[in-house]
Amino acid sequence: MHPKYTGIQYIIPAFALLTLVLFSPVFYGVWFSLFHIQYGAATTFAGVQNYQDLLADPTLPGTLQRSIIFTGAAVSITIVLSLALAVWIHKLGERRGFLVQMVVIVPWIISTVVATLLFRWVFVNDIGLAGSIVKMMGLDEIHLLNSPHSAMALLIAVSVWKRIGYAVIILLAGLKGIPDDYEEAARIDGATPWQIFRxxxxxxxxxPLLLVAIVLTLSNLNTVETPLVLTGGGPGDATRILPMDVFDRAFITYDLGSATALALAMFFGNVLLVLAYVRLAKWKT
Amino acid sequence: MKPSFKASIAAGLLSLSVASIPFPALAQKATVRMWTFLNPAGTTPREVTLAKIVSDFQAANPDIEIVTETHAFDQLTPKFLAAHGAGKAPDIIWAATDFLGDAIGAGSLADLNDLFIKKWTPEQIADRKGPYWDLTNRNGKQYALFTSRNYISILYRPDFFKEAGLDPATIKTWDDFVKAAKALTVTDTSGQIVRYGFAQGYSEHQADPLLMIPMVLASGEGIFKKDGRANFASPAGVAAMKFQTDLIKEHKVSPPQAATWTVDDVYEQFASGRAAMILGASVRVSTLQSKLGDDKVGMMLWPGSGDVKHAPAVMAGWAVGVWSGSKVKAQAGKFVEYMLGPDGDKLWVTSGGQSPGLQSTLNGLGDFTKQPGKAYLNVASEGSANYGWLAPIDFSAGGYRQALNKAGQRILVNGEDVKTSLERAEAEFNRQHKR
Structure with missing residues (x-):
């Protein structure tokens, strides 16, 4: 075989596996979305009808707007906090740094449903710990889930709490990869700590920041468990974001046509976002 | 011939000879996959009962293995329908009432007459007749049998009633209901409410049918029009929604935070003594009693109005059927017949705490329902027979509870007008179902 094809030969098994487990559901989804769906099965060819129905849905712009607000806020807050935490942990001694890392990463390693339920029980439900503390302090009961704004704020808070561990670990690895000489040289030249950081x-x-931003954006944009368990999309539609809309269309009203169309639109949106991130950061390999 | 080659030949011949030995039991053992929301490894009464039924059946039928796969209850039927579309569904399915019409319409359920009902005597069929039987019978074909029959009305704490000097039997009208809820609402010295008279959850996640539905049905109005479009914003619907939201806003006997409570939140509040009455399901009573004690959980029918003694409660349940594409239909049918037959039905009642599916089971219970805490079985049976409503299956009703809950949330949280909110819910439901 010609040497230039040797590399291709090596990647064929991996590519075949990827095609099978990753791309084939997408192709199937595209095909499925072009048909009228009845009782879970594709019937007659519908062309782009499912997509047209989706675009004509008056609730979709609101859902999209909430998804952007939720994802934007959750990703920004997580990155800022995790960067601060990573820098702090980096300056701690090895043992203390390890202990803090362990504490920070716990929400990340437990299942999203369990983590969200814990949050709901402790901080939200009025028979939980937070409610008891508020009552002990002689304050009125607080019902954060009953206001559209505070419900969204809680959803963002849970998302930050859940994912910050991952971001801290990646950024910490990045920090550890920076040679100490650079900082030392800058300090000798009279740079302040802020100047060194900046x-x-x-x-x-x-x-690592780009990697964290991509992963956090995708995981927040595609999370269904957190809003489903924490708020159920409510009150009203205040915390209904795109993945929950897909879930409801598929499993509540059983409209698989529009659910598939929306899921595919989200998939291509995700791909575009990743490309945009990489381009914005001028990432060259 | 090399020794190693000889050894290979010998091993090959030995393998062939072993393979040819007849092992009828092993060769013919059928595996029957069942999808349900109950986890046989769980500890709730219904889960323990299912595990026992499976174990008893397998002991009596060593050639059949029942493999139970547990799914979240609100995703179970849609997943089954999708699996049916893909040609890979389980052999036995527990279908939710809301999606039963879809399941039958999709041709996903086998006719149980062909599997075992044709062998039944007229007495056996009469033993099972009723609204649940009729719901799963189309053009003479019986597509499923019901289990986990659910009657959704009022669960109450007898100890709190006693403490307030109230008798549940005196709640005959909706006015009586409000008066009782007020009497059961307890405030502490600082003025904070520590126990509410009544609670129901408005979350769209795990949505139970709210109090307004029995009120609407009692008025003679429907929740749906004949063509399947929503009929939420009728005058009766508006009045009923106003009544239930006024329990929070006007009468202060229901918690405002219930605007985002799920069904499970409501049961937790009830179990922790934060609510004296809740909208609750008969199938949950046994689990609550296992936590609180048999004498701490009672069940009553909805109040009535005018000529209607009791408003019709929403009934639900799980229609157990055999997948039409199953390769082991006979074995799957055999298990369904056993699980919901006289032996299984008795276990579901006595161990699982469910309402009986057979009249003979109810008759044979004797003093069982007179035992402390078991009276709810009579209430649920009476309600199912005389004051019940099952969601129609001629069209998909999926999402109607969520739509009404969301309308309630908008009224409670955003202060939206009742009629406007119900009209929005109607429009959303009709649009989602392309009606």
């Missing part, structure tokens, strides 16, 4: 540390964290 001019040296932050630029060198570009790759």
């Amino acid at each position: 001019r040296i540390t932050f630029p060198l964290l570009k790759t």
Whole structure:
């Protein structure tokens, strides 16, 4: 075999596996979305009818807007907090740093449903710990889930709490990869700690930051468990975001046509977002 | 011939000879897959009962293995329908009432007459007759048998009633209901409500049919029009929605935070003594009693109005059927017949705490329902026979409870007008179902 084809030969098994487990459901979804669906089975060819129905849905712009607000806020807050935490942990001694890492990562390693339920029981439900503390302090009961704004704020808080551990670990690895010499040289030249962070540390964290931003965006944009368990999309539609809309269309009203169309639109949206991130960061390999 | 080659030949011949030995029991053992929401490894009364039924059946039928796969209850039937569309569904399915019409319409359920009902005597069929039987019978074909029959009305705490000097039997009208709820609402010295008279959850996640539905049905109005479009914003619907939201806003006998409570939240509040009455299901009573004690949970029918003694409660349940594409229909049918037959039905009642599916089971219970805490079985049976409503299956009703709950949330949280909110719910439901 010609040497230039040797590489292709090596990647064929992996590519075949990827095609099978990753791309085939997408192709099937595209095909499925082009048909009228009755009782879970594709019947007659519908062309782009499912997509047209989706675009004509008056609730979709609101859902999209809430998804952007939720994802944007959750990702921004997580990155800022995790960066601060990572820098702090990096400066701690090995043993204390390890202990803090363990505490921070716990929400990330437990299942999303369990983590969200814990949050709901402890902080939200008025028979939980937070409610008891508020009552002990002689304050009125608080019902954070009953206001559209505070319900969205809680949803963002849970998402940050759940995912911050992952971001901290990745950024910490990035920090550990920066040679100490750079910081030392800057300090000798008279740079302040803020200047060192802004001019040296932050630029060198570009790759882990990009990775964290991509993963957090995708995981927040596609999370269904958190809003489903925490708020059920309510009150009203205040916390209904796109993945929950897909879930409801598929499992509550059983409209698989529009559910598939929306899921595919989200998939291509995700792909575009990743491309945009990489391009914005001018990431060259 | 090399020794190793000889050894290979010998091993091959030995394998062939072993393979040819007849093992009828092993060769013919059929595996029957069943999808349900109950986990046989769980500890609730219904889960323990299912495990016992499976174990008893397998002991009596060593050639059949029942493999139970547990799914979230609100996703179970849609997943089954999708699996049917893909040609890979389980052999036995527990279908939710809301999606039963879809399941039958999709041709996903086998006719049980062909599997075992044709062998039944007229007495056996009469033993099972009733609204649940009729719901799963189309053009003479019986597509499923019901289990986990659910009667959704009022669960109450007898100890709190006693404490307030109230008798549940005196709640005959909706006015009586409000008066009782007020009497059962307890405030502490600082003015905070520590126990509410009545609670029901408005979350769209795990939505139970709210109090307004029995009120509407009692007025003679329907929740749906004949063509399947929603009929939420009728004058009766508006009055009923106003009544139930006024329990929070006007009468202060129901918690405002219930605007986002799920069904499970409501049961937790009830179990923790934060609510004296809740909208609750008969199938949950045994679990609550196992936590609180048999004498701490009672069940009553909805109040009535005018000539209607009791408003019709929403009935639900799980229609157990055999997948039409199953390769082991006979074995699957055999298990369904056993699980919901006289032996299984008795276990579901005495161990699982469910309402009986057979009249003979009810008759044979004797003093069982007179035992402490078992009176709810009579209430549920009486209600199912005389004051019940099953969602129609001629069209998909999926999402109607969620739509009404969301309308309630908008009224309670956003202060939306009752009629406007119900009209929005109607429009959303009709649009979602393309009606």
